[in-house]
Amino acid sequence: MMATLFGSLKLRIALMAVSVIALSVGMTVFLVTRDTALRAESSIKDSALDVDTVASTISSRLLNREQALARVAMQWPRTAAAPDRAVARAFLKQQAVLGVLFPHAFVAAARDGRVLAAVGDDDATVAALEGRSLLSRSYFRQAVSGRELSVSEIMDDGGSTAGELHVVLAVPLRDAAGKVVAVLGGVLRPQTDTVLTDSTRASSLSQDPIETIITDAAGRIVSHPDPAWLRHDVGEDPRLAAAAARWRSEGSPMEAQAWTWRTGDQFVAMAAVPEGNWMVFRVASADLLLGGPARGRAEAIWLGALVAIAGATLMLLATIWLLRPMRLLERRARRLLDESLPIDAGWPVGSGEIGRLSAVFRQVLVERAAVQRDGRQMLARLRAVMRNAPVGIAISRQGRVELASGRLGELLGYTEAELVGAPQQIIFPGGPGSEELMAQADAALAAGQLFSDEVQLQRRDGRRFWAALQGAAVNAGTPEAGVIWLVADISSQRQHREQLSWSATHDPLTELVNRREFEARMHALLNDRRRHGPASALFIDLDGFKAVNDSAGHAAGDAMLQHVATLLGSRVRDGDTVARLGGDEFAVLLAGCDRATAEAVAEQIRSRIAAFRLPWRDLTLQVGASIGVVEMDDSLPDIAAVMAAADAACYEAKRAGRNRVRSHRPEGAAVH
Ligand SMILES: Nc1nc2c(ncn2[C@@H]2O[C@H](COP(=O)(O)OP(=O)(O)OP(=O)(O)O)[C@@H](O)[C@H]2O)c(=O)[nH]1
CATH class of the missing domain: 3.30.450.20 (PAS domain)
Known part of the structure; x- marks a missing residue:
C-alpha cells in the first residue's frame, strides 16, 4: 500500500516540492530567528550603551561646571584675606560665565558660613540666599577644609529653590598664602538647569518604550519623565523594583560601567555618575524593545507555513495538470491489447516525452497488428494443412x-x-x-x-x-x-508388396515355392549342412501327365497339378519344402533326413500319387510319379551338383519303367 502510494509520480513531485518549500521556509525562519536573537542582543548592547552615554553626558556637564567654578576661584583676589560683602559681590558680578552655567544662583560664603554675596535669577532668590548660613552643610565644610571640589547631595529643603530639588557645587577661595578664606558655590536645579532633565524628559513619541530615571546614591528619584515620581524611592516603581533590590544587595555600587538587568517583561540598564553620586536607570519593556523582532519571527513562521501550504497546493495542482497526459497514457496503455479500440484512439498527443512515448506505443500496436495478421494467415494455412x-x-x-x-x-x-x-x-x-x-x-x-x-x-x-x-x-x-x-x-x-514378394517365390497355380525359392533354401541348407545334419532332396516328375491334358483338357491338368501339390504337402513335415519346379516337375527338400528316410518318404509319395484318382466329368484321371532321391552329402558341393544328381536319379526311374523311386549313389553306382 505504502509502496503503491509513494510509487505515484504525482505524490513524489508534490512531496519534493513541499520539501523544498519547507526547507526554504525553515531556512528563512532560522535566519529570522537568528536575526531576532542578534537584534535582541544588539538592542541590549544599545541600551547599555545608551545608559552609558547618558551617564557620561551628565558627568561631563558636572565636570564642565566644576571646571568653570575652579577657573573662577583662581581669579579670587588674593589680597582679600577677610572678604567682606562688597568684595564678594563685586567678584561675583564679574563672573558672567557662572551666570550661564548656574542660572539659578551662585554664591560666595565666608568661612563662618555666612553667605557674603549671591547672584541669582531674581532678587527674591538673592535676598533669600544672602541671609543664610551654610555652616551646617557638609559640602561647605568640606570646601572650607580645603577640598578642591565638593558636590552636595541633592537637596530638597526649600529655600531659594522654592521646593525644587537642587544641588550645590562648592570650591574654596584662597588668599595669597593659600589659606581658604571663603567658599564659592554654584546652585544647580537638576530639573531645570539642563543637567539631568533632557536625559529624562519624556519622549515626544508616546510609543517610546524607554524611560530614563535618575536617582541619588540612596535611590531617591531626582529626575523622572513624570514629575510626580520625584523624591520617591526607585524601588517603588514596579518596573525597577527587582533591579533596584539587586543594586542595593550589592551595596549600591557607583560604577560608571553600565550593567543590564532583565526582569520579567522589563529590561533595565544602569550606570552611575560618580561625580554626582547619581544612578541612571533606563527601563524599557522587553516586549517593546525585543517585540518587533519576536513578532517578526512569528510572522515569518506563519507566513512561511502559509507559503509552504500554498506552494504545495500549487505544486500539486501543477503536477496533476502536468501529469494529465501521463494519466491518459496509462489509461490507454491499460487497454493496449483491447482490440475493440482503434489503434489511434485515446492516446495523448504532443511533441513532448509523453507524446513520443504514445507514438512508440502506437507504432508497437501497428507492428503487432501486422504480425497478428501474418500470424492469422499462417495459422489459417497451417489449419488447412492439418485439416487436408x-x-x-x-x-x-x-x-x-x-x-x-x-x-x-x-x-x-x-x-x-x-x-x-x-x-x-x-x-x-x-x-x-x-x-x-x-x-x-x-x-x-x-x-x-x-x-x-x-x-x-x-x-x-x-x-x-x-x-x-x-x-x-x-x-x-x-x-x-x-x-x-x-x-x-x-x-x-x-x-x-507382400504379394509381389510371394509371387516372386511361389508358383501361383499350386501355391508351392518355385524353383528359385527352392534353390535358395537348398543353398542355405548346403551352407549350413553341419548344423542341420544330413539333408536329402526328392526330384519328382509325373508320369502320364500329358495324357491328362490331352484327354481332359488343360484345366484338368491344372487340377491334377494342384491335387498332387496338396498330396505332397501332406506327406512331409512342416519344416520341409515342397516346390513346383515347372511343368509336371516337383521337388521336396528334407532337412535332417538321410537317404534311407528320404527313400521311404519318396516311396510313400509315389504310392499315394499312383493311387490318386481325379474324377473329371465322365473321366477318372490318374498319373504316376518317377522320383529321384539324393542325399546332399559332401560329394555334392553345390546346387547344380545336387540338382543334376536328383535329375539323373529321376531319369533313371523313368528309364526303368516309370512309377518308381531311384536314389543317387555318390560312388557313381548312381541309381538304385
Ligand atoms: N495342364 C497343364 N499342363 C502343363 C503345364 N505345364 C506343362 N504342361 C504340360 O505337361 C506336359 C508334360 O509333358 P511330358 O512330361 O512329356 O508328359 P508325360 O506324359 O508325363 O511324359 P513322361 O514324363 O515322359 O512320362 C506337356 O504336355 C505340357 O504342355 C501346366 O501348367 N498345366
Missing part, C-alpha cells in the same frame, strides 16, 4: 500431443480435439517392440536425424494397421521444442 493433408501429422512436446491433423484422427479413430493434449502414447500404443521402437526414435531424434520406420499402429477399436512413421525434431538440438510426426497408412502398399 493426406497424411497424419502430429506435433508432440514433452510427451503430449500439441497439434494433430484430421487425417491422423481418421487413421487412429479419434477426433482432433481428443488427440490434442492427449499423451503421446495415443499414437504409439504399448505392445511388443514398442519400447524398442521408441528408444530407436529417441536416439535418432537426439542425434538430430530423421526417424523413419514401418510400424504397426493400433486404432481406437483395437484393430492394427501398418503405417510409415517419420519423426523429426522441430528444432534440432533443442528436444524440448518438440517432434513432428508423420503417419501414413501403408497397409495396402504393404499387402501389395
Whole structure:
C-alpha cells in the first residue's frame, strides 16, 4: 500500500516540492530567528550603551561646571584675606560665565558660613540666599577644609529653590598664602538647569518604550519623565523594583560601567555618575524593545507555513495538470491489447516525452497488428494443412500431443480435439517392440536425424494397421521444442508388396515355392549342412501327365497339378519344402533326413500319387510319379551338383519303367 502510494509520480513531485518549500521556509525562519536573537542582543548592547552615554553626558556637564567654578576661584583676589560683602559681590558680578552655567544662583560664603554675596535669577532668590548660613552643610565644610571640589547631595529643603530639588557645587577661595578664606558655590536645579532633565524628559513619541530615571546614591528619584515620581524611592516603581533590590544587595555600587538587568517583561540598564553620586536607570519593556523582532519571527513562521501550504497546493495542482497526459497514457496503455479500440484512439498527443512515448506505443500496436495478421494467415494455412493433408501429422512436446491433423484422427479413430493434449502414447500404443521402437526414435531424434520406420499402429477399436512413421525434431538440438510426426497408412502398399514378394517365390497355380525359392533354401541348407545334419532332396516328375491334358483338357491338368501339390504337402513335415519346379516337375527338400528316410518318404509319395484318382466329368484321371532321391552329402558341393544328381536319379526311374523311386549313389553306382 505504502509502496503503491509513494510509487505515484504525482505524490513524489508534490512531496519534493513541499520539501523544498519547507526547507526554504525553515531556512528563512532560522535566519529570522537568528536575526531576532542578534537584534535582541544588539538592542541590549544599545541600551547599555545608551545608559552609558547618558551617564557620561551628565558627568561631563558636572565636570564642565566644576571646571568653570575652579577657573573662577583662581581669579579670587588674593589680597582679600577677610572678604567682606562688597568684595564678594563685586567678584561675583564679574563672573558672567557662572551666570550661564548656574542660572539659578551662585554664591560666595565666608568661612563662618555666612553667605557674603549671591547672584541669582531674581532678587527674591538673592535676598533669600544672602541671609543664610551654610555652616551646617557638609559640602561647605568640606570646601572650607580645603577640598578642591565638593558636590552636595541633592537637596530638597526649600529655600531659594522654592521646593525644587537642587544641588550645590562648592570650591574654596584662597588668599595669597593659600589659606581658604571663603567658599564659592554654584546652585544647580537638576530639573531645570539642563543637567539631568533632557536625559529624562519624556519622549515626544508616546510609543517610546524607554524611560530614563535618575536617582541619588540612596535611590531617591531626582529626575523622572513624570514629575510626580520625584523624591520617591526607585524601588517603588514596579518596573525597577527587582533591579533596584539587586543594586542595593550589592551595596549600591557607583560604577560608571553600565550593567543590564532583565526582569520579567522589563529590561533595565544602569550606570552611575560618580561625580554626582547619581544612578541612571533606563527601563524599557522587553516586549517593546525585543517585540518587533519576536513578532517578526512569528510572522515569518506563519507566513512561511502559509507559503509552504500554498506552494504545495500549487505544486500539486501543477503536477496533476502536468501529469494529465501521463494519466491518459496509462489509461490507454491499460487497454493496449483491447482490440475493440482503434489503434489511434485515446492516446495523448504532443511533441513532448509523453507524446513520443504514445507514438512508440502506437507504432508497437501497428507492428503487432501486422504480425497478428501474418500470424492469422499462417495459422489459417497451417489449419488447412492439418485439416487436408493426406497424411497424419502430429506435433508432440514433452510427451503430449500439441497439434494433430484430421487425417491422423481418421487413421487412429479419434477426433482432433481428443488427440490434442492427449499423451503421446495415443499414437504409439504399448505392445511388443514398442519400447524398442521408441528408444530407436529417441536416439535418432537426439542425434538430430530423421526417424523413419514401418510400424504397426493400433486404432481406437483395437484393430492394427501398418503405417510409415517419420519423426523429426522441430528444432534440432533443442528436444524440448518438440517432434513432428508423420503417419501414413501403408497397409495396402504393404499387402501389395507382400504379394509381389510371394509371387516372386511361389508358383501361383499350386501355391508351392518355385524353383528359385527352392534353390535358395537348398543353398542355405548346403551352407549350413553341419548344423542341420544330413539333408536329402526328392526330384519328382509325373508320369502320364500329358495324357491328362490331352484327354481332359488343360484345366484338368491344372487340377491334377494342384491335387498332387496338396498330396505332397501332406506327406512331409512342416519344416520341409515342397516346390513346383515347372511343368509336371516337383521337388521336396528334407532337412535332417538321410537317404534311407528320404527313400521311404519318396516311396510313400509315389504310392499315394499312383493311387490318386481325379474324377473329371465322365473321366477318372490318374498319373504316376518317377522320383529321384539324393542325399546332399559332401560329394555334392553345390546346387547344380545336387540338382543334376536328383535329375539323373529321376531319369533313371523313368528309364526303368516309370512309377518308381531311384536314389543317387555318390560312388557313381548312381541309381538304385
Ligand atoms: N495342364 C497343364 N499342363 C502343363 C503345364 N505345364 C506343362 N504342361 C504340360 O505337361 C506336359 C508334360 O509333358 P511330358 O512330361 O512329356 O508328359 P508325360 O506324359 O508325363 O511324359 P513322361 O514324363 O515322359 O512320362 C506337356 O504336355 C505340357 O504342355 C501346366 O501348367 N498345366
